Every structure is written in structure tokens, then in C-alpha cells.
Amino acid sequence: ARDTTELLLLADGRTVDVAGKKVVLATKGLPVERLKPGWFIQLLSVITDPNTAVILMLVGVYGIVFEFTSPGAVAPGVIGTICLVLGLYALDLLPINYTGLALMLLGVAFLIIEAFNPTVVLGVGGAAAFLLGAAMLLRVEGPGFALS
Template identity: 45%
Template sequence: MVYVYPQRAQAASAGTFVVLAAHVAAMAPQTSIGAASPVAGQGEELPATEQAKAINILVSLIKGLTERRGEAAAEWAEKAVREAVAATDQEALELGVVDFVVPSLDTLLQELDGFEVELLGQTVTLETTGAGVKRIPMNPIESFLHTITDPNIAFILMTLGINGLIFELSSPGGYLAGVVGAICILLSLYALGVLNVNYT
């Protein structure tokens, strides 16, 4: 199950694929989905040939994800990739892109009770009456990495790092400024998406 929540949240770009891949898709009021056209790493347009290849492969993928949701949903999904169209929660519900529009997770669990989904070729009826919700907070490392991915903090780290290295080069011998500067630069590169880090 994928739930686009809270209000004013959006399942844009890759988020559209995540929602459509779910056995059950739901959205909160005042949310949106779509605009799944491929772009380069920094948001710029891809070269023509690469863009055509990316669009065609993504269209075939998104069509496969929406086959079970009907023709209207499949047509909309293709436009989401080719034309970057988006839909509100109510539009997505009318098109069959999502199954529910509900204001809260508790309401969603109530609506899900008795809902049927296909799992491994078998029809399964969900039983969610009395189901509890367990919230899993971020651990300290995740919380730290989430904090530094704020663009403002990332650029502050980059500035501190560059200044630290400049200070170290102009007054060598202490090492502290250089080490701190290097760490700040590495953190800023991670935050800006330049470095891929797997800490698990």
C-alpha cells in the first residue's frame, strides 16, 4: 500500500511509479500525482536521443503498472511520462489511478477492510479492522543525513569546507581546519547528490 500524505504532498516524477506499483494506492485530499517525464540529474533536459530512449522505456514500464487499473488510467499514465501531466487527488480517483482518497491513515485502514487485491495470482481480501499503526522514526544517522540535504545547509557546508581548506593552505601545520574543511565538503557533496553513500 502507498499513501500520498499529508495534504499538499505530491507523488511526482519517480513517486508516480511508486504509487502505481502498489497493490493499493491512496491519496490524501489536496495532494497531486504525475509529472513523470525524465530529466537529467540536475533537472535539465536530456539530449534528444537519450530523452526518446528514456521516455519509451518509461512509457512501457508505466503501462505495465497501470494495466490492471483500466484504459483511462493507462492513458493518463502515458501522458504523465510523455507530456508531464499531473492530476489532483480527485482527478486521480476518477481516472482509476488510485483506489482511495481519504484524509487520514486511520480512515484508510477502515476503507481497506474487505478490499481485494491480487497477490501472486491469487485474490486476497484485506482484514484491517483493529489494525494498529506503528510509526518508525528515523535513526540518528538518517536524521542527520536528512537535515544536511536541505540545500541551504548543503551550501553552508560547502562554503565552510572551502574556507577551511583555504585557511589550511595559507597557514599549514594545524591540520584541524583542513580536516574539518574536507569533512564539510564531503558532506555537502553527499547532500547535493554528487556522492552516493551507503552507510548500512
């Protein structure tokens, strides 16, 4: 089929097996409804791009290395850790639930450290990590959308 309308015409009248029952498709003349992905799905499509995943991993590793070589510079460690976890998620090395959980725990840890060592970076990084992790814990369901 060249387009969706032609596909619906070709599928009309075909019999398919749905949950053990034979169903005849009646697709002729049905309107085509296009679903626009939400902002989080669009964000995930950017993060899970292989090029972005490698960049996230590199930024993560370099951020952590810079933090170890320059103790006290909190921002590189916070940004590096978040990027590393997001890079691992993008490369599918961590299952989604564990990635979300790790980001949430990282966010809580940053916020606890922020309470004892007030810096803006830890607070913002902790909130960002927690929110990203909480969003990843939710299952993404919808036609045509799947996480790698």
C-alpha cells in the first residue's frame, strides 16, 4: 500500500484472529486519525537515538572523571551521573523500571545532600533526576510506541 487509505481498502473484508476469535475487518471508508506523541515520548525518542546515547555516556563519564579530579565542583558529578544513567537507559543496558528507580534514588540522594551542603546544583539536579525517574517508571502504552 502506498498510503494509509489504500492500506485500509486492502484490509477491508479480511478475516483475522483476535484473542482466539475470527473477526472480519470492516475498514472501508474509516477516517484516518493520526496520533501525535506527547512531549515525554518525543523526549524518549531523542534520548534513545544511538548518537544521543553515546553522547550522554561520554558526558556522563567525563563529568564523573572531572568531579574526581576536582573535588568540590559539584555540578560535573551531578550532570555526569544523570547523563550516565540516561545513557545506560538509552542503550537498553538497564530495564526501564530499574532505570526510573535509579534516577529517583539518585534524585533523593542529591536532595538529601543538598539539605546538608546547600548548593543550587544538587537541588536542581536532584529534582530533575527524581522527575525523570518518576516519569520512566510509568508504562508507555499506545499504538506504534515501544521502548527499545
